[in-house]
Amino acid sequence: MKSKIKQLINHYFKAKKESKNYDFYPNHIAVLEKLPTPYSRIIAIIISLSVIIFILWAYIGKLDVLSSAIGKLVVSGYSQQIQIYEHSRLTAIHVKNGQQVSKGEALLTLDILGVDEEINNLKNKIENLLLLKIRYQALSQITLPDTFPQFNLLNEKNKESILLSYKKEKDEFDASINNINAEIETNNKNKLLTHQEIDSLNKLKKNIENRFNIKKTLYDKKIISTMEFLENQHELLEINRFIKRKSSELIILSSQEKKHIKERDRLEKQKYLEWYDKFKQYESEIFLYQQNLYHAQKRQQLKIVRSPVTGTVQELSVHTLGAVLQPSQAVMVIVPDNQHNVAEVNILNKDIGFIYPGQKAVIKIDAFPYTRYGTIEGTIINIAKDSVQHEQLGLVYPVLIELDKQAIGEDEEQYQLATGMSLVADVIIEKRRVIDYLLSPIEVYRHEALREK
Structure with missing residues (x-):
């Protein structure tokens, strides 16, 4: 070298x-x-x-292809917005902003307009209908009112009222039946007398017939005169005519007896059916009014607005006693305790096809510049099934991202995240080659070229 x-x-x-x-x-x-x-x-x-x-x-x-989405931090259980159920007047405020409350603790006391009067009215109607129901139930079942358990729950005044009305209507019915029975009894007596008369007439007829036969024999032998024979014959004809008349009267009496019995049976059947119909009618009305009373009592329970969760009171918006509150009016927010923050972001419609649960994301908190305090990693845990309309972004899909930690910053200097902080989430939706970026303008030009008329 x-x-x-x-x-x-x-x-x-x-x-x-x-x-x-x-x-x-x-x-x-x-x-x-x-x-x-x-x-x-x-x-x-x-x-x-x-x-x-x-x-x-x-x-x-x-290179990583990122989908950026804006959003904010929310508690995992979501803040509970307290709203007014219906038109009411504020009578008491039991909490203040920043106060810790337990689940079921009273927050506000309201005066729901007209609900107390409605409940009293319904109770009176149910009580009156119950008296009528017990009366007609006893009449239709041929028993006394005091045999029913509901009767024993009434006060003495109502018990006396039922017994008096029951006795009055029962006596009127019994009187009508007794009148018919009296007519039947009178008819039976008349029938008995008529039977006795017919028996006597038949015996007399036999005597007259015997005398007529004897006189006829004597008349044939010219022993007696024609006048005497004709008188005896006239007597026989008269007794036969009288017997026929009594027999006709007996038939009429029997027919009248059947008519009275039929009238009595019809009256009994009609009356018992009428009582039973009234009993079922009042029973149905009681059930209907009891349902209305149940709903009215549920409304009355809303007079005291209670906390749905254990948490902290925020955004209390009512402070004036006697203020009139409207239905669906938001009066405060309860932020649940022991809940961690998650990121709720709005994914654009064009990116939602590449987003799936379990996907990683990088969270940048606007309150803490990421160049100094860093970022927080997260994982997508839920994607909305349908889009919602956003004022600036158009149709977006709400997505929840679980944060890996609840604080941001260096090891020596950690800052806890607060609900409501705005953020930007970068979701890695795919990886793309660098050459694809360089060639994409040429590819676009190739697809769009030579299309002009």
């Missing part, structure tokens, strides 16, 4: 010495005769190698 260097140095000085001899040569002869300097060859070789290395690097080397 030393000999080669020495040889090059000797060759250099020799060439330099000889080059002086060519100073007075004509130019074209000097160019032909003069030996080239070794530096020109070295420079040519270096340039050639550089070009070759650059071409190889452009062909083999790859």
